[in-house]
Amino acid sequence: MKKWFLYFLICAIPLTGCEDVIEVDTPSEDPRLVVEGLLRVDTTQRWIPVEIKLTQTSNFFGTIEPVTDVDEIIIISQEIDENGLPNGGTGTSSLTQLDPGSGIYVPDPSFDRDQRIPVSAVLEANIEFTLVISWRGRRYAAQTRYVPAVPIDTLVQGDKTLFEDEETEVIVRFTDDEEPGQYYLFDFGFANFLPSEDTFYNGQQFTFSYFYDEIFIPGTALEISILGADQTFYNYMDLLVEQTDGAQGPFQTPVATARGNVFDVTNLDNDEVVDNAAQPNTFGLGYFAIVQEFKSTLIIE
Structure with a gap:
C-alpha cells in the first residue's frame, strides 16, 4: 500500500506542475422576466x-431570483367578437404579493371589490384573458383563452x-374529445410532465x-392530472420537457431557447397587438x- 501511494505522488507531481488556469467568458445579459402562469x-x-x-x-451559474418589485400586475378579461376584436364585457383583477419577497402574486384582498376570477368567467364563450405586468420601466403582456x-x-x-x-409503471386511460386537433398535458407530479396530441387516437379511448x-x-x-392545452401551449411544453428531460420542473429552467407567450409591449402603440413582431x-x-x-x-400497492 505504501509503495502504491508513493508511486501515485511521484506521478502526480509533474501533472500538477503543468496546470494552467483557463478563464471562460460566460454569457451575460440584462435580467429577463420569467412568468410561471399556469392557472x-x-x-x-x-x-x-x-x-x-x-x-x-x-448570469450563467447565477441563482434565479424572485421578482418582488413590479409596479402593476393585472389580469384583464374581454369578450371577443367573431372578428377577433373586443366586444365589451371587460373585467380586471389586480394581483399582489401576500408573502412579501416570494414573487408569487394572487388577487389583492385589500380592494373593495373582489379581485378573484370566478370559474363562470372562463366558461363563457369567446372570453380572452390578458396578463399585464409593469416592471422596471417595461410593460409585458400575455394573452390566452380557457x-x-x-x-x-x-x-x-x-x-x-x-x-x-427500479421503475414504477402507471397505466392511464382516457377518452379523447371527438373534435379533432385536441391537445393535453399530463402532470405526474415531481416536476414530471407529458404533452400529448390526439393525432392517432382522435375521438377514441x-x-x-x-x-x-x-x-x-x-x-x-x-x-396525476390531465390538463387542457391548445397547440401553442402544447408546442411550448413539448420543447421544455425535451430540454429538461425530467431533471426539474420546466418552469424552473432557463428557457432562453423556448419562447412562450409573454411579450414586451412597452413601445407598441396598439394595446390589442401583443406579438411584438417588430x-x-x-x-x-x-x-x-x-x-x-x-x-x-x-395508491401504490
Missing part, C-alpha cells in the same frame, strides 16, 4: 386559483419496466403507460395559460 381550473369550484409566479434570469380537458377514465399500477428494474424512475413504498399516493430581441420568458384540470389519485 388550473376545477369547474366544480367557484373561483379560479390565481397564482402568478415571477422570477428573473441571471382550454377544456377530458377526465381520466382509469388509473392503475402496472408491473412492467421500461429500462431498468386511449391507454398508455408512464414509468417513474423509482420504486415507491406501498401506500404512497400519486396524484421588437424580436425584447421579450419576457415563460407562459400564461388558463386550462381545465382533472385529477386522479393512485
Whole structure:
C-alpha cells in the first residue's frame, strides 16, 4: 500500500506542475422576466386559483431570483367578437404579493371589490384573458383563452419496466374529445410532465403507460392530472420537457431557447397587438395559460 501511494505522488507531481488556469467568458445579459402562469381550473369550484409566479434570469451559474418589485400586475378579461376584436364585457383583477419577497402574486384582498376570477368567467364563450405586468420601466403582456380537458377514465399500477428494474409503471386511460386537433398535458407530479396530441387516437379511448424512475413504498399516493392545452401551449411544453428531460420542473429552467407567450409591449402603440413582431430581441420568458384540470389519485400497492 505504501509503495502504491508513493508511486501515485511521484506521478502526480509533474501533472500538477503543468496546470494552467483557463478563464471562460460566460454569457451575460440584462435580467429577463420569467412568468410561471399556469392557472388550473376545477369547474366544480367557484373561483379560479390565481397564482402568478415571477422570477428573473441571471448570469450563467447565477441563482434565479424572485421578482418582488413590479409596479402593476393585472389580469384583464374581454369578450371577443367573431372578428377577433373586443366586444365589451371587460373585467380586471389586480394581483399582489401576500408573502412579501416570494414573487408569487394572487388577487389583492385589500380592494373593495373582489379581485378573484370566478370559474363562470372562463366558461363563457369567446372570453380572452390578458396578463399585464409593469416592471422596471417595461410593460409585458400575455394573452390566452380557457382550454377544456377530458377526465381520466382509469388509473392503475402496472408491473412492467421500461429500462431498468427500479421503475414504477402507471397505466392511464382516457377518452379523447371527438373534435379533432385536441391537445393535453399530463402532470405526474415531481416536476414530471407529458404533452400529448390526439393525432392517432382522435375521438377514441386511449391507454398508455408512464414509468417513474423509482420504486415507491406501498401506500404512497400519486396524484396525476390531465390538463387542457391548445397547440401553442402544447408546442411550448413539448420543447421544455425535451430540454429538461425530467431533471426539474420546466418552469424552473432557463428557457432562453423556448419562447412562450409573454411579450414586451412597452413601445407598441396598439394595446390589442401583443406579438411584438417588430421588437424580436425584447421579450419576457415563460407562459400564461388558463386550462381545465382533472385529477386522479393512485395508491401504490
